[in-house]
Amino acid sequence: MKNYILEYFLKYVKINTMSSEDSTETPSTKCQYDLANVLVNDLKELGLKNVKLLDHCFVVGELESNSNSNLTIGFIAHMDTIPGFSGKDVKPNVINNYDGNTIKLKNIELNPNEFTFLNNLKGKTLITTDGTTVLGADDKAGIANIMGMLKYFSLNKDIPHVNIKVAFTPDEEIGGGIGLFDVKGFNADFAYTVDGELYDEINYENFNAASANITINGLDIHPGNAKGHMINSSLVAMEFNSLLNPFERPEYTELYDGFNHLVYINGEVGKTNMTYILRNHNKELLEKQKDEFINARDFLNKKYGTNTVVVDIKDSYYNMKDIIDKDMRSVNTAIKAMKKLGITPKVTPIRGGTDGARLTQMGLLTPNIGTGGYNPHGPYELACLEEMEIVSKILIEIAKND
Ligand SMILES: [Zn+2]
Numbered sequence: 463m464k465n466y467i468l469e470y471f472l473k474y475v476k477i478n479t480m481s482s483e484d485s486t487e488t489p490s491t492k493c494q495y496d497l498a499n500v501l502v503n504d505l506k507e508l509g510l511k512n513v514k515l516l517d518h519c520f521v522v523g524e525l526e527s528n529s530n531s532n533l534t535i536g537f538i539a540h541m542d543t544i545p546g547f548s549g550k551d552v553k554p555n556v557i558n559n560y561d562g563n564t565i566k567l568k569n570i571e572l573n574p575n576e577f578t579f580l581n582n583l584k585g586k587t588l589i590t591t592d593g594t595t596v597l598g599a600d601d602k603a604g605i606a607n608i609m610g611m612l613k614y615f616s617l618n619k620d621i622p623h624v625n626i627k628v629a630f631t632p633d634e635e636i637g638g639g640i641g642l643f644d645v646k647g648f649n650a651d652f653a654y655t656v657d658g659e660l661y662d663e664i665n666y667e668n669f670n671a672a673s674a675n676i677t678i679n680g681l682d683i684h685p686g687n688a689k690g691h692m693i694n695s696s697l698v699a700m701e702f703n704s705l706l707n708p709f710e711r712p713e714y715t716e717l718y719d720g721f722n723h724l725v726y727i728n729g730e731v732g733k734t735n736m737t738y739i740l741r742n743h744n745k746e747l748l749e750k751q752k753d754e755f756i757n758a759r760d761f762l763n764k765k766y767g768t769n770t771v772v773v774d775i776k777d778s779y780y781n782m783k784d785i786i787d788k789d790m791r792s793v794n795t796a797i798k799a800m801k802k803l804g805i806t807p808k809v810t811p812i813r814g815g816t817d818g819a820r821l822t823q824m825g826l827l828t829p830n831i832g833t834g835g836y837n838p839h840g841p842y843e844l845a846c847l848e849e850m851e852i853v854s855k856i857l858i859e860i861a862k863n864d
Pocket residue numbers: 540600601634657
């Protein structure tokens with residue numbers, strides 16, 4: 463099983479699928495079709511039915527139930543890699559029987575003292591980059607794991623399984639694609655995104671997320687005549703930020719702590735714009751964070767005049783837990799599958815969002831499971847083949863659902 467997972471994985475990571483923030487179309491880059499077309503062929507080759515490349519570069523396919531079960535379980539992974547670091551000309555580097563020492567790549571090295579998880583991977587098969595690109599294990603490891611499961615069932619037709627639906631999706635890294643996914647057409651009872659890291663993790667809690675755009679309107683007049691009149695919007699912006707709780711910042715928070723994160727500021731005397739992202743697993747606490755922004759606005763507007771500070775807060779996505787709690791089949795099925803394989807599942811909150819969070823909101827309950835990939839979004843990215851194989855086995859157990 464290891465061999466064909468590796469074969470799929472190496473084939474997929476070599477195909478450039480970088481998404482782009484600069485496009486308003488879905489997919490944001492045409493190159494994502496290059497992988498989509500390969501996946502369509504691979505799914506057909508494995509005997510899946512209704513294999514389609516849908517509008518906006520969604521690949522779907524179906525392996526019909528060969529058991530009494532009417533249950534339909536979906537498996538989803540994204541095809542794109544991040545826009546911020548090159549995913550072009552990826553030259554995967556396969557290390558058999560890793561010796562536990564520092565791995566030297568072009569310009570960089572993977573030192574087990576820095577990346578302590580490497581100490582647990584001694585003797586394993588690692589796939590790294592050559593040091594100049596991402597690997598794209600995020601999320602092609604997820605795709606390869608799903609393909610590994612499908613290959614298993616195509617080779618073992620007598621093993622009963624439920625209806626399996628798969629979807630490979632575009633533009634996850636820019637948070638753009640999934641809103642266009644045809645959840646109704648996919649028609650699964652529940653699904654999983656295979657897009658985490660640790661092979662033994664399952665996530666069904668993510669942030670509630672909002673963004674706040676702040677506009678500060680100053681009064682720009684000649685500094686020589688400024689006394690009693692000038693309002694320097696950049697200084698008001700600094701004052702605004704100082705009214706927010708300094709410990710509610712990403713660098714001071716972990717686990718279930720929420721934060722406000724200043725991601726953008728651009729200002730001069732007359733006008734300053736700031737963007738914050740607000741995050742919290744707890745909806746009520748997120749509302750309190752929003753209140754802080756409103757209170758800071760009101761305080762400064764009293765001091766400097768109405769409309770000096772304009773705050774525009776918009777919700778981005780919600781914690782899927784609030785919905786999944788009402789129907790825990792998806793989570794329980796994954797936990798059961800892991801336990802059958804002797805794995806103790808780690809149920810951990812995601813400090814971010816997932817496509818699954820949006821899908822859950824759209825009516826398809828979709829927790830997230832790991833891939834066996836590490837250090838996503840940079841040249842230090844790597845994957846452990848043995849852990850990818852375990853994930854494939856977890857997916858097989860989920861689909862067997864016995
Ligand atoms: Zn991902």
